[in-house]
Amino acid sequence: MIRLVSRLLVAALLCGAAISPTLAQEKTLTVFAAASMKNALDDVDAAYLTKAGVKINASYAASSALARQLEQAAPADVFLSADTDWMDYATQKKVINESTRVNLLGNKIVLIAPKDSKIANVTIGQGFNLAELAGDGRIATGDVASVPVGKYAKAALEKLGAWDKASSKFAMAESVRAALTLVSRNEAVLGIVYETDAKVDPGVKIVGVFPADSHPAIIYPVAATTTAKPDTAGYLDFLRSSAARTIFEKYGFTVLTRPST
Structure with a gap:
């Protein structure tokens, strides 16, 4: 009887071992x-x-x-x-x-700069001259043809009349976080990202906020x-x-x- 009980216990343990990975997967x-x-x-x-x-x-x-x-x-x-x-x-x-x-x-889209940048308190509105603000530097955002943040950014800049002059200065990134990193590492003088992204990276600061009516709702x-x-x-x-x-x-x-x- 003791041997039978022992065998049953071993069998139960083996069954449990076989089932547990499935349960974990579920x-x-x-x-x-x-x-x-x-x-x-x-x-x-x-x-x-x-x-x-x-x-x-x-x-x-x-x-x-x-x-x-x-x-x-x-x-x-x-x-x-x-x-x-x-x-x-x-x-x-x-x-x-x-x-x-x-x-x-x-969410919102914002204009960011490296934390030690001299750029600050930018008023973003009609006639906003982003190209002049960037100077010889690059502006980072997501690919404007596919990445949502880039699409929002381009739409806003077109409505504000700033896209044509600034378009050649853009560094198109594969994602919003990649664009954020370019600014945080001082590889771009400005960037357009979501407000939530800017708030989690201590290497950047928000210097302007795009009007909600300048782009499709995020x-x-x-x-x-x-x-x-x-x-x-x-x-x-x-x-x-x-x-x-x-x-x-x-x-x-x-x-x-x-x-x-």
């Missing part, structure tokens, strides 16, 4: 998120792990790059874009569960992918919770949804 979600989300979303994801026991593996890049990766069948459960255009693109490619889509966050939509795991629904709910709202607002985002819990 409690992991992959999130594709705009580069500008990193600091805030890392904190939100840590809070969700504590609350729900689900680990979030976040991949950060320009929304354009992430949408194209999803199109190529990259495995992900959630897509969080920095603009509606790339969420629309992913939806058209049938990789997004459109019924789960919500406009989660808002909206961050989020949605589950068509291949999302069942646990994804709980995570999307948490992104709209009071706990997540507190974190997002701490980093300077505007929360566009009502708390779910």
Whole structure:
């Protein structure tokens, strides 16, 4: 009898060892998120792990790059874009569960300079001469053809009548964080990034804020992918919770949804 019990215990332990990796996998979600989300979303994801026991593996890049990766069948459960255009693109490619889509966050674009720059207190308005302000230096932002922050920046400068003179001075970066780094390292004299990015890098300072009506509204939509795991629904709910709202607002985002819990 003792031997039989021992064998049963060993069998149970072996079964548990075989099952546990599967259980661990079920409690992991992959999130594709705009580069500008990193600091805030890392904190939100840590809070969700504590609350729900689900680990979030976040991949950060320009929304354009992430949408194209999803199109190529990259495995992900959630897509969080920095603009509606790339969420629309992913939806058209049938990789997004459109019924789960919500406009989660808002943001602002700002003009930044290295922290030790003499440039300060720039009034950004009609006739704003960005080219003259930059002098012989470069201006960093995301690629204006694809990266959301670059698209917002170009739209604003065109409306303000500043694009034509300044366009040749731009250093187009692959993401907003790459543009931020160029300014922080003094490789660009000015940059146009999101306000939330500028606030997390001590190497830069905000010298001007673009008027909200100078560019399309900055909206961050989020949605589950068509291949999302069942646990994804709980995570999307948490992104709209009071706990997540507190974190997002701490980093300077505007929360566009009502708390779910």
